[in-house]
Amino acid sequence: MPEPLSNITVQMPRAKLAGLLLFFLGPAVAIYSLFSIYPLVATMALSTYTSDPSGARSFVGLANFETLLGDALWSKPFWNALGNNLIFFAVHMCVQNPIGIALAGLLSLPGVRLKGFYRTVMFLPTMLSVVIVGFSWNLILSPLWGVAAGALKAVGLGSLFAPWLGLESSALVTLSLMSVWQFVGIPMMLIYAALLNIPEELIDAARVDGLGQFRIFFHIKLPLVLPTISLVSVLTFVANFNAFDLIYSVKGALAGPNFTTDILGTFFYRTFFGNQLQLGNPTMGAAVATVMFFIILLGLCLYLFLVQRRIRRYAF
Amino acid sequence: MANLRIEHLNKRYGATTVLNDVNLSIGDGEFVVLVGPSGCGKSTLLRMIAGLDGASGGDIHIADKLVNTLAPAERGIAMVFQSYALYPHMNVRKNMTFGLKFTGVPPTERERRVAKAARMLRLEELLERYPRDLSGGQRQRVAIGRAIVREPAVFLFDEPLSNLDAALRVSTRVEIANLHRLLKSTIVYVTHDQVEAMTLADRIVVMNKGCIEQVGKPLDLYYEPANLFVAGFIGSPAMNFFEAEVGGIEGGRARVAGTAFRNFDMPAASLKVGDALTVGVRPEHLVRGGAGPFLAEGIVELVERLGEASFAYLRRVDGRIFVAEVRGRQTPAPGETVTLVAASPDVHVFDALGLRVAT
Numbered sequence: 316m317p318e319p320l321s322n323i324t325v326q327m328p329r330a331k332l333a334g335l336l337l338f339f340l341g342p343a344v345a346i347y348s349l350f351s352i353y354p355l356v357a358t359m360a361l362s363t364y365t366s367d368p369s370g371a372r373s374f375v376g377l378a379n380f381e382t383l384l385g386d387a388l389w390s391k392p393f394w395n396a397l398g399n400n401l402i403f404f405a406v407h408m409c410v411q412n413p414i415g416i417a418l419a420g421l422l423s424l425p426g427v428r429l430k431g432f433y434r435t436v437m438f439l440p441t442m443l444s445v446v447i448v449g450f451s452w453n454l455i456l457s458p459l460w461g462v463a464a465g466a467l468k469a470v471g472l473g474s475l476f477a478p479w480l481g482l483e484s485s486a487l488v489t490l491s492l493m494s495v496w497q498f499v500g501i502p503m504m505l506i507y508a509a510l511l512n513i514p515e516e517l518i519d520a521a522r523v524d525g526l527g528q529f530r531i532f533f534h535i536k537l538p539l540v541l542p543t544i545s546l547v548s549v550l551t552f553v554a555n556f557n558a559f560d561l562i563y564s565v566k567g568a569l570a571g572p573n574f575t576t577d578i579l580g581t582f583f584y585r586t587f588f589g590n591q592l593q594l595g596n597p598t599m600g601a602a603v604a605t606v607m608f609f610i611i612l613l614g615l616c617l618y619l620f621l622v623q624r625r626i627r628r629y630a631f
Numbered sequence: 632m633a634n635l636r637i638e639h640l641n642k643r644y645g646a647t648t649v650l651n652d653v654n655l656s657i658g659d660g661e662f663v664v665l666v667g668p669s670g671c672g673k674s675t676l677l678r679m680i681a682g683l684d685g686a687s688g689g690d691i692h693i694a695d696k697l698v699n700t701l702a703p704a705e706r707g708i709a710m711v712f713q714s715y716a717l718y719p720h721m722n723v724r725k726n727m728t729f730g731l732k733f734t735g736v737p738p739t740e741r742e743r744r745v746a747k748a749a750r751m752l753r754l755e756e757l758l759e760r761y762p763r764d765l766s767g768g769q770r771q772r773v774a775i776g777r778a779i780v781r782e783p784a785v786f787l788f789d790e791p792l793s794n795l796d797a798a799l800r801v802s803t804r805v806e807i808a809n810l811h812r813l814l815k816s817t818i819v820y821v822t823h824d825q826v827e828a829m830t831l832a833d834r835i836v837v838m839n840k841g842c843i844e845q846v847g848k849p850l851d852l853y854y855e856p857a858n859l860f861v862a863g864f865i866g867s868p869a870m871n872f873f874e875a876e877v878g879g880i881e882g883g884r885a886r887v888a889g890t891a892f893r894n895f896d897m898p899a900a901s902l903k904v905g906d907a908l909t910v911g912v913r914p915e916h917l918v919r920g921g922a923g924p925f926l927a928e929g930i931v932e933l934v935e936r937l938g939e940a941s942f943a944y945l946r947r948v949d950g951r952i953f954v955a956e957v958r959g960r961q962t963p964a965p966g967e968t969v970t971l972v973a974a975s976p977d978v979h980v981f982d983a984l985g986l987r988v989a990t
């Protein structure tokens with residue numbers, strides 16, 4: 316038989332217990348419901364309606380989703396945005412996280428001077444507003460007055476310069492790298508903290524075993540911070556599929572050139588609020604938002620069931 | 632197997648001196664135990680021998696080779712850490728072979744060594760397990776196994792038993808002694824535990840504040856401590872000390888005079904009248920109704936009964952407390968006045984500098 320949680324709560328009159336629960340749990344439940352659960356449910360509900368030109372709404376079931384995925388007018392930009400989003404995510408996974416891991420590894424080496432300084436400097440961009448980051452990089456990379464062209468020319472690489480943000484072939488990757496530059500401090504800090512947790516004696520044992528710092532990093536430190544790395548990956552995934560602000564501040568809602576930088580966030584924005592000639596369509600927008608929610612949910616489930624279970628945390 | 636020579640070794644962190652001119656010579660196959668109070672630099676010395684910490688000055692020779700600039704793996708040492716420091720993400724076999732892989736030992740040789748070490752340490756059943764699935768004692772044996780497979784010239788142990796419970800500590804201690812007998816390797820072993828030190832060591836090195844106070848066989852340290860520090864450090868409960876001075880010199884014999892014991896004579900040697908002295912007697916050497924030069928009286932305050940012996944805490948004439956061991960069923964009652972005597976070889980006299988004076 317399970318033990319009663321406490322004699323005090325068991326002997327308490329029901330009404331009083333309910334009052335107590337309400338007092339302690341009520342605020343958190345209320346705030347969470349109001350700002351997280353209600354909007355989610357309301358969005359999902361909205362996605363099953365459609366509105367006619369007069370503004371009256373009628374229930375249409377899953378018709379909006381059929382349109383979104385089946386009607387070429389909707390599905391083409393949707394798949395384009397999803398594909399771009401995957402590229403955006405891939406660049407973060409392949410560039411931001413390895414660099415973050417490497418920086419953390421360098422910072423955790425014994426005898427590095429000015430650790431605090433480097434840490435702060437590399438974390439600084441994370442605290443900047445995305446608008447400022449976007450604007451600054453826009454200026455830096457501008458073919459007209461940017462410093463990038465001049466800087467490359469100064470080291471004899473002037474021929475490499477191109478208006479990266481303006482080319483269809485490179486705009487998305489350039490934007491991804493700007494985001495990488497801004498947020499590389501987050502994986503760095505998380506992994507650095509995990510590296511600090513590894514006991515000194517373990518590293519000493521590896522040194523006695525004849526490993527240099529490089530091998531210690533790959534054979535000892537890296538496997539032991541794998542749980543943190545996978546956490547960082549999940550955070551990256553969620554952040555990337557919810558991204559919107561950088562593209563919007565650099566490229567506007569049209570995500571040019573020719574929608575090559577369009578990701579789900581900007582696609583949703585245009586659908587919901589409308590843009591220029593396109594009229595806002597809240598019910599289709601809600602359908603896009605719902606699909607985004609399920610994409611992220613699917614990603615998280617894959618992670619939880621395929622990755623998380625195989626990763627083991629080590630207690631030292 | 633090799634000898635180990637440490638010459639004028641110094642270690643400073645900024646302004647603090649952690650090791651001060653340490654000189655130590657350890658013979659081939661010798662089991663040397665480092666003891667000393669916490670923070671005296673034992674681990675630092677061990678880590679410097681291992682090459683994990685650099686020296687501020689001085690030389691270390693292993694097998695007659697200067698190893699100052701060599702990396703830990705090139706020194707022919709193996710180290711067992713207090714926390715075991717097993718790789719948590721590798722099973723026992725991998726833990727043992729991991730280092731060998733990087734020092735160029737071929738796979739068949741690796742397997743042979745692991746098999747041998749596993750047999751020696753009764754680890755055969757555990758080879759595929761991960762450290763998290765092992766008990767503390769088993770982890771300790773794996774850590775020792777990882778050291779053995781390196782076939783080092785010198786084994787370094789830093790308080791290897793301090794995380795084990797009392798019973799396991801005794802059995803692992805015996806195992807380490809057996810291991811030393813089997814491998815005949817040179818061992819430097821750091822411990823807090825006097826029993827470990829006394830039972831395992833060929834020689835004990837007593838350290839204090841970064842200096843070596845005395846090096847000697849366990850019983851030599853016990854019976855002939857070189858100075859007050861060693862006298863007080865070795866033995867439990869600690870030696871009793873009585874303040875004294877040279878009361879007079881007559882016919883080559885000095886009169887040792889103090890308030891808390893009966894005056895006695897000893898060879899004067901270089902003593903002068905008025906020199907301050909300290910007389911030390913171990914609790915277990917104080918007996919009731921024996922014969923000897925040293926005689927002190929005390930009022931029993933408290934008796935601790937341990938079974939095989941009891942310890943009586945006695946208040947001296949000058950108000951301080953000293954301890955005497957009482958054997959047998961008859962223990963003195965609190966409030967009783969007891970007269971205790973110590974025979975001449977068990978009475979230690981130290982001069983004003985704390986150095987032992989021959990009695």
Ligand SMILES: Nc1ncnc2c1ncn2[C@@H]1O[C@H](COP(=O)(O)OP(=O)(O)OP(=O)(O)O)[C@@H](O)[C@H]1O
Nearest residue numbers: 644647649667668669670671672673674675676823
């Ligand atoms: N990096 C460091 N900077 C300054 N002082 C240090 C440093 N490392 C160790 N010390 C000092 O060196 C002294 C010796 O330390 P060590 O660890 O060798 O002591 P120990 O004899 O092993 O003590 P214990 O028995 O508690 O393990 C200590 O006083 C310690 O404070």
Ligand SMILES: [Mg+2]
Nearest residue numbers: 673674675789
């Ligand atoms: Mg220590």
